[in-house]
Amino acid sequence: MLTVKNLNVWYGPTEVVRDVTFEVPAGRIIGLMGGNGAGKSTILKALSGLVVPRGGIIEFDGKSLVGRHPRDVVEAGMVQVPQGRFVWPGMSVRDNLELGAVTRTDKAEIRRTIDEVMTLFPTLSRKSGDRAGQLSGGEQQMVAVGRAMMSKPRLMMMDEPSAGLSPKVVEEMVAAIAALNRGGLSILLVEQNVGVAAALAEEAHILANGELSFTTTGRQLATDPQVIRSYLGR
Amino acid sequence: MLPFLLTSGLTTGALYAMVAIGLVLVYRSTGHINFSHGELFMLGGFFAYSLIMFAGLPYVVALFLAVILSFLLGVISDRLVYRPLIKAPGLTMVLATVGFSYLLKGIGRYFWGGKGEYLSIPAIVDPAPIFINDIPILPQQLIVLGAAVAFMVAFALFFSRTKAGKIMQATSENPTASYLVGIRVENVYTWTWGVGAAVAGAAAVLMTPLTLITPDIGATLLIKAFAATILGGLGSMTGAVVGGFAVGLIEQLASGYIDTSLQEIAAFLVIMVVLVFRPAGLFGVYGQRRA
Structure with missing residues (x-):
């Protein structure tokens, strides 16, 4: 590969x-x-x-x-989850995830991928409207991994x-x-x-x-x- | 005297707000203060002046063409000046925008200056004042006020509701993360410089019937708009508009009630006071956030 x-x-x-x-x-x-x-x-x-x-x-x-x-x-x-998470702190969890799919255009599939991320990290579904910068380090890491998943790598x-x-x-x-x-x-x-x-x-x-x-x-x-x-x- | 000062303050404040909106737009996306923004305003005004006075085009057509020309000027400035410096330290970009401002000023002087004249274009509407509670108001003033508010609402919606706006915000907050998800950060910057210049051009076309324009207007205007963004909070679109109106009102009230010389230094005083007592400004959320 x-x-x-x-x-x-x-x-x-x-x-x-x-x-x-x-x-x-x-x-x-x-x-x-x-x-x-x-x-x-x-x-x-x-x-x-x-x-x-x-x-x-x-x-x-x-x-x-x-x-x-x-x-x-x-x-x-191929997609990278960078060291230090690098979430966009002023944007919501959902916006962070949606922008992870910036290379994709299939809206239904993007929604499905968001569901997959929320299933893997249930915490994020409860905090999807929160600013990423307000989350704990672990939750930010979940956002970073979820955001990378959004490109369907x-x-x-x-x-x-x-x-x-x-x-x-x-x-x-x-x-x-x-x-x-x-x-x-x-x-x-x-x-x-x-x-x-x-x-x-x-x-x-x-x-x-x-x-x-x-x-x-x-x-x-x-x-x-x-x-x-x-x-x-x- | 107060109603006159308030009317005048709100109108000049609307001008500062519109120029400040362009500054904030560029800052939100690129993380840089564009010190050539005042000169982009100046050239936008001269574009409209030439299109109306020499080409004989109607005001509205000239407005659109001047905005498009300003946008192209912003895009060209990105490709020639800023993109080659995309990975340079912030101070390098500051110097680049300052240097570019002098180049633009030179272009303005070459084509539209040299005679010591202050140029103007006819108003879009009847220049005769209308009276509201015995206060004379120029219809063009109302147009400028409405345009400033419309720009603020439009850009606030743009950043919060559209994918393009969110991409610009993401690029501002963390360019590396933006690259890593596949955002073409360079293209975002190009669009931002272009749209920022277009906003400056639009402000110039709206304001030139009220205020005369000269090749040297840029630096003065930049300081006023910069004071507005500092007061409102660097990076806040709402702050830019509120700060713009506040600086306009402070200038006029200080000039009317204390001393006329204060009009020229009010913006500097605002910058100093805000930086000492409230560095984040009224609505500042972006100041120390760029990663």
Whole structure:
């Protein structure tokens, strides 16, 4: 489904991602892990079209997405849930969700997708008229995931969906992500929380200093303390 | 004297409100204050002047054409000046709008200035005043007042009810999130600069029969409209209109009851007082929200 080969990203004179290669097969959850500054979020920005890579290949179902506008990426079927949620705080929950479907025109289908979001996150149905900025961190994360669902993606890139959330809300979020995956959605999961990554990802790529260090399984990730100490800074 | 001051204050306030609406529109979408907005007003007025006085077109036709020309000027300014700076720091954009204002002023002076003349165009309606409770009011004043309120209602509905308005608001609140859902943020900015300029053009065409126009009118007007947006709350459409009327009334009342010199500095005093005592303004919700 998603193929990334020899991806290179520079910010000005600084190389922040070097020759990163990995794949996200259809229907799988793949983890991308590493400490702060490892290059995880930059890779997602390159995949989303927010930064233009200096080199490498990004192919989604055989179609190159290198240097394409973020809208082209969304229309191709990939969407990102950014770190920090980035909801539109002054707008209602419903407006946030509806604008997530800005690339779609089928109104009946859009309403159906909103129902799906409300079913996955019942809290949002009770707060659909509230301003997103007034919601708790967990509820804002639900809005961010729901907004990404609105584009009907086939692959969702999630940047630290558990960051800053209470353990109970993290559990709910893990359950929601698992449910989305069971529904056929492929997920590229950037996460620093080893527990979350181990619970969700079948395979995890560990980054250090912008390079891919090694690949492991989710199960190994949770049980190998050396991996955690060496590459995740814990 | 009070009724005259109030009438005059409301009319000039309506002008400030209309110019402030354009400022707010651009700010809400792009997060930038357009310091060339006064010059867009000035050119809109001169477009109408030329269309009426030289091309001989009727006022209403000239109004529409001037608004369209102003819109195109806004779009061109985005493509030539602002889009190349789309990822530049905010201060760069401030300097760009200031620099562009001088370019527009130069264009105004080249084509319509140089003789020290103040130009005007005939009123859309009979210029003879009508009397309401013995207070003389020019019909054109009522048109300007009505237009300011109509613009406010139209834009409030636009932002709250239409998809395009919500897209502009979303782009203002968080451009990155907007990119990520597939909004073409650059195109939103282009439309915003265009519509902002069109509003300035419309305000100019409505006001020019009442106030004379010169190539140097932009900076003065910008300060007044800026005071209106600061008072009303940066980013609030309602605030722009209320602030516009308030600044107009404050100017006239201070000039009439205290000293005429206060008319020129009233706007600056309003800016200073609001920034010290109520930085968010009367209706401000956008000031510190841009991510």
